[in-house]
Amino acid sequence: MANHTLEGSRCEAIPRQSVSQRALIGAVEGTLADFLASQIAALDAVDPALGGFARTARDLVMAGGKRLRPTFAYWGWRGVVGPTEPVESVLPAFGALELMHTFALVHDDLMDESDTRRGRPTAHRIFASQHGEHFGGSAAILVGDLCLVWADQLLSRTRLPAATLLEVRDRYDRMRVEAIAGQYLDVLGESDPASWSVERALTVARHKTASYTIQWPLSFGAALAGGDRRLDEAFRVYGTTIGEAFQLRDDMLGVYGDPAVTGKPAADDLRTGKPTTLLMLARRMSTDAQLAAFADGDIARRAQIIAETGAPRRIEEMIRVRVDEGLAALSEAPIHPDARAALIDLATAATQRPA
Structure with a gap:
């Protein structure tokens, strides 16, 4: 150890x-x-x-x-x-x-x-x-x-005591199942993007990212401490909303992020055609002319068209709303003040990051 x-x-x-x-x-x-x-x-x-x-x-x-x-x-x-x-x-x-x-x-x-x-x-x-x-x-x-x-x-x-570890393991297993389920939907979306939607993209974000990045790790940590059922709902809301906001920021970075900072190739999502919430919103908000130009454009032109639709501004608003909701869920939760302060800071760090 x-x-x-x-x-x-x-x-x-x-x-x-x-x-x-x-x-x-x-x-x-x-x-x-x-x-x-x-x-x-x-x-x-x-x-x-x-x-x-x-x-x-x-x-x-x-x-x-x-x-x-x-x-x-x-x-x-x-x-x-x-x-x-x-x-x-x-x-x-x-x-x-x-x-x-x-x-x-x-x-x-x-x-x-x-x-x-x-x-x-x-x-x-x-x-x-x-x-x-x-x-x-x-x-x-x-x-x-x-x-x-x-x-x-x-x-x-x-x-830890065996009974505590059983509860920890149950949450750990549920986290793994949800992550794999979200990954399958992600792959499915890439295979059939024409049938995808903003709502389905958010479902992928909720399972692939939010549940295994924030929601279940928080719940997993509480279980390690013996659990406190009074925290379950607050952690669920905080984890889901901040986790979704985390993925929405990732969607933005997947198109507009700096590879030198993100450590990943530029516009990887545009290259693969991944139907992220950003791309689905842009499609919903596009004019017929923008849709035609997007289909014929190179990677740089596609990123420009997405910006012209106003979808990035809508994503920023979705991030803000989710962060506000997540922090509100923490405000009355019976957790120690240092943990509340840290989770508030983490919400900002996770959703306003450059990479």
């Missing part, structure tokens, strides 16, 4: 109180690093090729990112237990969420045929450079699967 944060090669003790975002991320990454080192050693002993495979998986897990899921889980937990409870016993559970996230990213990148993630080659591109495209796709699927198994293993190391 890790009891340190990582800053390069330097280790520090975890404060036995509410920790800063930087210290929390360091503590989670320290837990992951210790766990992954033992897993790599076990596979290395079987065959050196397996050790290399596991190291690639580790590098994908440790390649940075916002670590939003463990962060929201931490504040869901802290909102129940208060500011002084030691965090060490639940660090494996927080790390498990990051392993699950890597599973989702690796498979999502393969489905989207993305070349980069966090400014680095995606898993299937890494493996394709070794033995070709077919091998790259196959190995990426296996890396994702391995991360999901590792998530289960790490979660099982959480030092």
Whole structure:
């Protein structure tokens, strides 16, 4: 069990109180690093090729990112237990969420045929450079699967009563099912965009992103603390609304984001034809002439036409409304003040981000 944060090669003790975002991320990454080192050693002993495979998986897990899921889980937990409870016993559970996230990213990148993630080659591109495209796709699927198994293993190391872990596991499983359901709808939408709608795009956002980025991590964290049913509705509303706003911001970044900041190719959603809420709104708000120009235009022209329809302004308003609703749900929730303040800050950070 890790009891340190990582800053390069330097280790520090975890404060036995509410920790800063930087210290929390360091503590989670320290837990992951210790766990992954033992897993790599076990596979290395079987065959050196397996050790290399596991190291690639580790590098994908440790390649940075916002670590939003463990962060929201931490504040869901802290909102129940208060500011002084030691965090060490639940660090494996927080790390498990990051392993699950890597599973989702690796498979999502393969489905989207993305070349980069966090400014680095995606898993299937890494493996394709070794033995070709077919091998790259196959190995990426296996890396994702391995991360999901590792998530289960790490979660099982959480030092809590069995009854508490059963409730935690129930929420964890529901989170996974909703994420996979949302991903399927996302793939379906790309395959049949003509039948898609704004409402269906929001359903995808609610399941693929909101539930497994914010809503269920918060609920998962509260369950780690033994739960407080009075928080369930507040966390559900906050998680759904802020999660949807998070995805709406992602839709905007997928068209107008700076690749140097986002770490992903420019206008990836326009290239793949992903029927996001932004694109569906633009289609609904377009004139016949704009629709015709969009069909014939290149990527830059399509982005310009979307802006001309007014859809980006509508998306910004949708984000604002959802953030307001989410924060209102927190205002009367029986959580500790430091957790409420942190969740307010996170709502802004998650929905007004440049990447």
